[in-house]
Amino acid sequence: MSETSNLRKILFLFAILLAFQFVLWATFSPLVTAADVNPQTVAQVTVYPDLNINDVIFLLLVGFVGGLVSGFIGSGGAFVLTPAMMSMGVPGIIAVASNICHKFPKALVGAMKRAKYGQVDVKLGLVMGMSAEAGVLYGAHIQHTIKQSLGDSGSNLYVSVVFVVVLAIVGIYVLRDALKMRKSAEPEKEEVTKLALWVQSINIPFTMVYFPSLKAKVSVLITLPLGFATGMLAATIAVGGFIGVPSMIYVLGAPSLMASASELVIAFVMGLGGTIKYAWDGFVDIRLAMIILAGSLFGIQLGAIGTTYVKPYMVKLVMGTIMVLVLFSRGLMVPVYLSELNYISPIEKNLAGILSNVSFVMLIAALLVGGVIVLYALWSGHRAHHLEQKASS
Amino acid sequence: MKQRVLLYTIVLGIMSAGLYFLLWWLEKPIMSYSQQGKWYFIIPIAIAFAFSLVHGAFTGYFWEALGIQAKSTKEK
Numbered sequence: 001m002s003e004t005s006n007l008r009k010i011l012f013l014f015a016i017l018l019a020f021q022f023v024l025w026a027t028f029s030p031l032v033t034a035a036d037v038n039p040q041t042v043a044q045v046t047v048y049p050d051l052n053i054n055d056v057i058f059l060l061l062v063g064f065v066g067g068l069v070s071g072f073i074g075s076g077g078a079f080v081l082t083p084a085m086m087s088m089g090v091p092g093i094i095a096v097a098s099n100i101c102h103k104f105p106k107a108l109v110g111a112m113k114r115a116k117y118g119q120v121d122v123k124l125g126l127v128m129g130m131s132a133e134a135g136v137l138y139g140a141h142i143q144h145t146i147k148q149s150l151g152d153s154g155s156n157l158y159v160s161v162v163f164v165v166v167l168a169i170v171g172i173y174v175l176r177d178a179l180k181m182r183k184s185a186e187p188e189k190e191e192v193t194k195l196a197l198w199v200q201s202i203n204i205p206f207t208m209v210y211f212p213s214l215k216a217k218v219s220v221l222i223t224l225p226l227g228f229a230t231g232m233l234a235a236t237i238a239v240g241g242f243i244g245v246p247s248m249i250y251v252l253g254a255p256s257l258m259a260s261a262s263e264l265v266i267a268f269v270m271g272l273g274g275t276i277k278y279a280w281d282g283f284v285d286i287r288l289a290m291i292i293l294a295g296s297l298f299g300i301q302l303g304a305i306g307t308t309y310v311k312p313y314m315v316k317l318v319m320g321t322i323m324v325l326v327l328f329s330r331g332l333m334v335p336v337y338l339s340e341l342n343y344i345s346p347i348e349k350n351l352a353g354i355l356s357n358v359s360f361v362m363l364i365a366a367l368l369v370g371g372v373i374v375l376y377a378l379w380s381g382h383r384a385h386h387l388e389q390k391a392s393s
Numbered sequence: 394m395k396q397r398v399l400l401y402t403i404v405l406g407i408m409s410a411g412l413y414f415l416l417w418w419l420e421k422p423i424m425s426y427s428q429q430g431k432w433y434f435i436i437p438i439a440i441a442f443a444f445s446l447v448h449g450a451f452t453g454y455f456w457e458a459l460g461i462q463a464k465s466t467k468e469k
Contacts, residue, residue, distance in 0.1 A: 104441065105441045105442065105445030105449070108449075109445050109449035109452075116463075117463055275434075275438060275441070276434055279433075279437045279438060280431060282427060282431075282433070283430075285424075285427075286424075286436070286440050287416065287424070289437070290440065290441075290444055293441070293448065294448065297445070297448050297449050300452075301455075301456050302461065309464050385464055
């Protein structure tokens with residue numbers, strides 16, 4: 001009986017979600033279309049890429065590590081996949097569309113897995129996800145406007161500057177907090193920030209919603225801008241979680257494990273909306289998306305299992321480490337784009353090429369380092385648990 | 394219990410491989426319909442959901458069959 005009622009609730013929520021996606025899409029689509037309203041772009045992407053076996057293996061591996069990190073911290077991997085596909089000759093818009101199309105089924109599987117461990121706050125995820133969807137569409141509109149006025153270099157510069165500024169502020173804060181928790185006498189204990197306590201104390205009539213992960217009521221007028229910022233970041237750098245997870249932890253007061261798990265719900269909502277938008281224009285290469293998904297679902301299951309063995313600071317440690325490494329990767333490219341726009345004296349072509357390659361390698365390294373920490377945490381946690389059980393029996 | 398997990402892993406693995414085979418076999422019509430966009434957007438969405446259901450369940454059982462399971466099932 002309760003299962004039927006749960007199923008009804010889920011179907012009802014899903015129907016609302018789809019209806020909401022259509023309303024948003026209808027509102028924002030006149031502002032920006034997936035093809036950047038350029039008929040040449042449409043013509044260029046009608047030829048879908050042919051992949052060789054090396055490309056497929058590379059995508060499977062990146063998908064696996066991306067999934068591993070996503071299962072653990074709620075997001076990640078996407079920032080490597082789009083440039084990786086483009087380096088294989090996949091047109092940019094197909095790379096973005098196919099990446100986002102693998103994101104929503106991955107997030108769905110991850111969210112369901114972590115819901116089994118009692119870590120997901122579906123309500124918080126859906127509320128933040130819906131405003132994130134609006135943020136994605138508005139972020140795409142800003143990108144489009146910048147691209148029109150400053151071209152590709154301007155758009156790349158904007159993306160890199162957003163990366164550097166956001167990751168420098170949030171990434172360093174998250175990493176510092178993780179290291180502080182690790183050294184503390186009670187590393188398992190997570191303290192709710194003063195900001196979150198203040199946010200929870202604000203009472204705005206008719207807007208208060210109880211969120212189980214916070215064990216408190218918070219006004220949706222506060223969650224709306226947080227979700228919107230998450231979506232805007234997702235549209236800009238493909239990883240909304242770098243804002244979404246820290247904001248749920250530090251601004252709303254959610255525990256790290258619940259914040260990272262609820263981020264998967266947000267990623268599902270944003271991914272589904274994004275896929276509808278790009279698929280409507282015919283840009284999704286489902287073969288590419290399913291190749292990445294093949295690897296990433298193995299990873300996301302493992303990452304989700306890993307969360308049951310670790311202390312909460314590990315989520316922050318992995319997220320902060322990846323963010324700081326990505327920050328350096330994107331920071332390297334800022335002078336290149338500034339020189340392309342003639343804002344600084346020109347950089348030699350060779351040097352620009354080297355910087356670009358080093359930046360891409362650092363992106364992959366960021367993901368790999370995250371993956372290795374997750375695997376190590378899983379392995380050591382699993383081993384300690386096994387020994388504990390052996391000793392008690 | 395272990396045998397049941399192994400059986401599910403094998404059955405779902407075969408189903409997942411079957412889905413990938415179908416995607417490869419029907420590649421041309423799938424791609425040509427997807428490319429047309431508009432209401433054909435349903436095709437990639439439906440495929441993604443089908444794969445997440447089958448391949449997602451397979452990968453879950455896969456790790457379980459290898460003995461890699463969550464520490465606890467409730468409340469962290």
